Amino acid sequence: MSGQAAGRYVGQSIKRKEDPRLLTGxxxxxxxxQLPNMAHVAFVRSNIARGxxxxxxxxxxxxxxxxIAIYTGDDLNPYIKEYWHTMGGPRPALDDxxxxxxxxxxxxxxxxxxxxxxxxxxxxxxxxxxxxAAEMVIVDIDVEEPIIGLDMAVAHPExxxxxxxNKNFSGIMPYMEVPPVDEMMASAPHVVTxxxxxxxxTNVPMEPRGIIVKHDRGANEITIWSATQNAHEVRSFCARxxxxxxxxxxxxxxxxGGGFGQKMMVSRDEAxxxxxxxxxxxxxxxxxxxxxxxxxxxxQAREEWVDVTMAVTPEGDIMGCRVNFLEDVGxxxxxxxxxxxxxxxxxxxPYKMPVVIPQGTSYxxxxxxxxxxxxxxxxxxxxxxxxxxxxxxxIGIDPIEFRRRNIIHQSDLPYTTCTTLVYDVVTPEETLDxxxxxxxxxxFRAEQEKARAEGRLLGLGVGVYIEPSxxxxxxxxxxxxxxxxxxxxxxxxxxxSGSHGHSIExxxxxxxxxxxxxxxxxxxxxxxDTASAPIGPGTGGSRTAVIVGxxxxxxxxxxxxxxxxxxxxxxxxNVDDLEVNDSVVSVKGTPAKQLPFAQIAAMAxxxxxxxxxxxxMGLEVSARYKPAGSFTYSNATHVCTxxxxxxxxxxxxxxxxxxxxxxxxxxxxxxxxxxxxxxxxGIGGVLFEHMIYDKDGNPLATTFLDYLVPTAPEIPDIxxxxxxxxxxxxxxxxxxxxxxxxxxxxxxxNAIHDAVKHLGVHPTDFPLGPSQIRDLLVHAxxxx
Amino acid sequence: MSRNITLNINGAQHTVDVEDRMxxxxxxxxxxxxxxxxxACEHGVCGACTILLDGEAVRSCLMFTVQAAGHExxxxxxxxxxxxxxxxxxxxxxxxxxxxxxFCTPGIVTSLTAYLRDFPNAxxxxxxxxxxxxxxxxTGYMGIINAARQAQKEIQGSAK
Numbered sequence: 001m002s003g004q005a006a007g008r009y010v011g012q013s014i015k016r017k018e019d020p021r022l023l024t025g026x027x028x029x030x031x032x033x034q035l036p037n038m039a040h041v042a043f044v045r046s047n048i049a050r051g052x053x054x055x056x057x058x059x060x061x062x063x064x065x066x067x068i069a070i071y072t073g074d075d076l077n078p079y080i081k082e083y084w085h086t087m088g089g090p091r092p093a094l095d096d097x098x099x100x101x102x103x104x105x106x107x108x109x110x111x112x113x114x115x116x117x118x119x120x121x122x123x124x125x126x127x128x129x130x131x132x133a134a135e136m137v138i139v140d141i142d143v144e145e146p147i148i149g150l151d152m153a154v155a156h157p158e159x160x161x162x163x164x165x166n167k168n169f170s171g172i173m174p175y176m177e178v179p180p181v182d183e184m185m186a187s188a189p190h191v192v193t194x195x196x197x198x199x200x201x202t203n204v205p206m207e208p209r210g211i212i213v214k215h216d217r218g219a220n221e222i223t224i225w226s227a228t229q230n231a232h233e234v235r236s237f238c239a240r241x242x243x244x245x246x247x248x249x250x251x252x253x254x255x256x257g258g259g260f261g262q263k264m265m266v267s268r269d270e271a272x273x274x275x276x277x278x279x280x281x282x283x284x285x286x287x288x289x290x291x292x293x294x295x296x297x298x299x300q301a302r303e304e305w306v307d308v309t310m311a312v313t314p315e316g317d318i319m320g321c322r323v324n325f326l327e328d329v330g331x332x333x334x335x336x337x338x339x340x341x342x343x344x345x346x347x348x349x350p351y352k353m354p355v356v357i358p359q360g361t362s363y364x365x366x367x368x369x370x371x372x373x374x375x376x377x378x379x380x381x382x383x384x385x386x387x388x389x390x391x392x393x394x395i396g397i398d399p400i401e402f403r404r405r406n407i408i409h410q411s412d413l414p415y416t417t418c419t420t421l422v423y424d425v426v427t428p429e430e431t432l433d434x435x436x437x438x439x440x441x442x443x444f445r446a447e448q449e450k451a452r453a454e455g456r457l458l459g460l461g462v463g464v465y466i467e468p469s470x471x472x473x474x475x476x477x478x479x480x481x482x483x484x485x486x487x488x489x490x491x492x493x494x495x496x497s498g499s500h501g502h503s504i505e506x507x508x509x510x511x512x513x514x515x516x517x518x519x520x521x522x523x524x525x526x527x528x529d530t531a532s533a534p535i536g537p538g539t540g541g542s543r544t545a546v547i548v549g550x551x552x553x554x555x556x557x558x559x560x561x562x563x564x565x566x567x568x569x570x571x572x573x574n575v576d577d578l579e580v581n582d583s584v585v586s587v588k589g590t591p592a593k594q595l596p597f598a599q600i601a602a603m604a605x606x607x608x609x610x611x612x613x614x615x616x617m618g619l620e621v622s623a624r625y626k627p628a629g630s631f632t633y634s635n636a637t638h639v640c641t642x643x644x645x646x647x648x649x650x651x652x653x654x655x656x657x658x659x660x661x662x663x664x665x666x667x668x669x670x671x672x673x674x675x676x677x678x679x680x681x682g683i684g685g686v687l688f689e690h691m692i693y694d695k696d697g698n699p700l701a702t703t704f705l706d707y708l709v710p711t712a713p714e715i716p717d718i719x720x721x722x723x724x725x726x727x728x729x730x731x732x733x734x735x736x737x738x739x740x741x742x743x744x745x746x747x748x749x750n751a752i753h754d755a756v757k758h759l760g761v762h763p764t765d766f767p768l769g770p771s772q773i774r775d776l777l778v779h780a781x782x783x784x
Numbered sequence: 785m786s787r788n789i790t791l792n793i794n795g796a797q798h799t800v801d802v803e804d805r806m807x808x809x810x811x812x813x814x815x816x817x818x819x820x821x822x823x824a825c826e827h828g829v830c831g832a833c834t835i836l837l838d839g840e841a842v843r844s845c846l847m848f849t850v851q852a853a854g855h856e857x858x859x860x861x862x863x864x865x866x867x868x869x870x871x872x873x874x875x876x877x878x879x880x881x882x883x884x885x886x887f888c889t890p891g892i893v894t895s896l897t898a899y900l901r902d903f904p905n906a907x908x909x910x911x912x913x914x915x916x917x918x919x920x921x922x923t924g925y926m927g928i929i930n931a932a933r934q935a936q937k938e939i940q941g942s943a944k
Binding site for chain 1: 818824860921
């Protein structure tokens with residue numbers, strides 16, 4: 001269970017190479033790109049959730065000095081050739097019984113389907129003028145009754161968001177009759193059913209979306225600068241969208257100010273920009289989303305209900321579950337937008353469950369579309385981990401003991417879940433042990449009891465999960481590193497992926513320096529420009545450490561092998577007798593016989609006579625890596641203690657403990673940073689954030705004064721424990737970018753539940769803000 | 785209407801034509817070409833656009849450019865003692881992984897610089913409270929809070 005010895009670079013908390021640039025204001029985000037003759041875009045958006053556009057008059061707006069063009073749906077939609085994302089694949093037929101994508105449009109096609117729906121775009125000399133003119137576009141809408149919220153979508157299957165479709169869902173896993181399971185459920189000693197609800201949240205990267213499209217008609221080229229997690233998708237989506245040759249499109253992502261999934265796929269507004277930029281030609285156009293647009297129109301996530309029915313023995317052995325995943329994908333998710341399928345597979349998590357029968361439906365509603373948000377399938381963990389506590393309370397056993405009774409042990413590995421996932425190297429029990437040791441359970445229970453006697457409410461929550469990191473199928477299967485040592489012995493690396501804030505300019509050089517034997521400062525990473533980046537799916541799915549890391553490690557090894565071959569030839573030694581330290585190759589035991597990388601590199605490019613017979617000149621290698629499995633599993637246990645104020649319903653987090661196993665850590669500082677970021681997003685989703693709509697479909701959280709992301713005073717010092725078991729992927733790495741956000745919500749919810757359950761309060765719904773908790777206490781007659 | 789005004793940013797004079805309604809944040813970015821000041825909400829909540837105006841931390845998205853004429857502006861580009869160097873706060877941010885995507889970072893750096901100058905002996909809770917005006921979505925604040933603690937110690941040490 002112990003960690004692999006840290007290397008010189010891998011395993012070290014090396015300070016980030018990107019930081020000096022970002023700390024001094026020298027980053028280059030999309031809004032920092034200013035091109036000659038660039039025009040600026042503002043969208044006209046719907047203020048109505050659903051209705052027919054009866055009048056769309058741009059004539060007055062066109063008269064505003066500085067306006068260059070105004071486009072409507074009629075202008076742009078006819079140019080759509082194909083509309084689908086590489087990851088999701090071509091759209092199913094409109095009448096496919098298993099699901100549907102929203103009908104393709106980039107601006108409202110004669111009717112509006114959510115508040116924020118783009119109706120027209122104004123292109124002007126500057127953003128101020130564009131916004132002036134956008135306000136002068138006259139839009140009359142014949143209001144129709146919208147479908148708002150899952151309650152309504154579930155209750156009214158006959159209502160449809162998209163009249164072009166014969167159904168109102170984007171995906172469905174139908175109810176399955178499984179007689180043996182039904183009989184087991186019917187006769188089980190304990191059967192507990194709960195419905196857990198997550199509240200609609202949104203990703204809120206601090207940098208909103210932004211895109212510049214430049215169509216150079218003379219050169220027949222399109223260049224796109226985009227705040228994206230996936231430059232190649234921007235390129236290939238644009239090529240399909242307008243039928244432009246993909247090799248003549250270049251997409252560039254500079255620094256990207258966060259995304260958390262939002263910027264994985266091209267959005268409708270961005271697609272509108274692609275068509276508009278193509279049509280306008282020769283004048284680059286820029287759109288930088290403002291915060292209101294970001295909150296109401298970028299994407300939403302987490303509006304999900306999960307019905308769980310769990311059968312257990314009196315001793316607390318899980319016999320099986322039925323799980324129904326219901327999710328709201330809004331009006332225009334990119335593709336089908338749903339996470340229910342993945343959630344179903346992951347539901348067993350770290351426990352031995354003999355059978356899980358899933359079903360699920362992803363409903364369209366007249367709200368902003370759903371897009372991935374850090375762990376987009378995480379409703380399974382949110383439901384399962386709360387269910388563990390609810391069932392434990394119901395059958396009268398300790399929730400931690402209930403977990404221990406069902407958790408997967410080392411002796412069970414490799415373990416195949418009833419949903420056919422194969423866990424090879426995971427440590428759920430060990431992280432639970434470590435987290436409990438960090439907590440000191442007995443001490444907490446004593447404090448809790450003492451506090452209760454004083455009328456104070458303390459609670460302890462635990463969450464355990466297994467994260468399917470490094471998702472590797474379809475376009476997600478592989479990543480590539482092209483590693484080039486130049487004639488000076490310095491290293492330039494082109495990666496198929498790109499950073500949206502997750503430190504790859506530091507971690508990937510750590511891997512390369514470790515396996516090449518050079519100084520980390522000799523390495524520079526190029527990323528996010530399709531002109532140089534190998535093909536790849538971009539960043540997402542907790543993949544960088546495992547898949548990009550694997551590519552970097554393989555490429556470094558290949559390059560080192562060639563360097564050693566050249567050195568062996570010159571030093572008249574066997575390759576096996578050579579060693580590399582600090583960019584110098586020497587003969588073991590004879591340190592005087594040595595060659596620095598710079599000298600070898602000079603030979604490789606300029607002295608063909610110094611190279612072994614038949615060796616190709618140059619020092620440039622590439623390696624593409626695909627992990628053996630479709631997932632590389634990491635895992636963690638989170639523990640949280642809270643105090644609930646019985647008067648106000650306010651929750652204060654007292655301690656937050658994370659014990660995690662992400663295999664060989666490349667950079668522990670970065671690992672902990674990823675955990676903290678995810679945990680705090682999860683805490684936000686329970687205690688603060690709520691993207692709420694009224695019954696007419698008006699979003700009510702349209703500024704940061706209404707949509708409350710956590711701030712520094714709300715956050716406790718997070719305590720970390722690390723267990724490192726080597727994965728079967730190269731380097732032993734496991735991904736961990738999403739886990740913090742996956743398990744923190746149920747952990748916090750369980751802590752609140754633990755604080756109030758003796759009062760007969762059993763919360764199941766998020767958010768759990770002061771008003772909701774106060775209401776629950778009042779309802780239970782337990783309010784002070 | 786437009787006016788010709790002179791902005792003093794990081795010790796350099798920028799004479800610019802601006803409309804009365806132009807936000808200071810936009811003028812700093814687009815007219816002076818200093819894109820380190822980031823705009824992330826434009827309603828004064830997130831703190832990303834924080835600059836120092838005569839040394840005081842202010843939100844540049846809540847000011848008109850014309851209001852800044854005659855004042856000394858410091859942006860994140862003007863915080864480090866010299867090119868290629870980092871200030872105490874900037875170095876503490878790097879040491880403690882106080883930034884990930886870097887978008888909120890300029891506002892954190894400017895806000896903390898002013899706060900620690902004025903309140904070098906702030907309590908830990910006061911430090912966190914001071915940071916509550918800056919939203920960050922990547923770090924979970926842990927790295928930022930630790931950076932503030934480190935910078936505070938250094939500043940206290942150098943004052944002795």
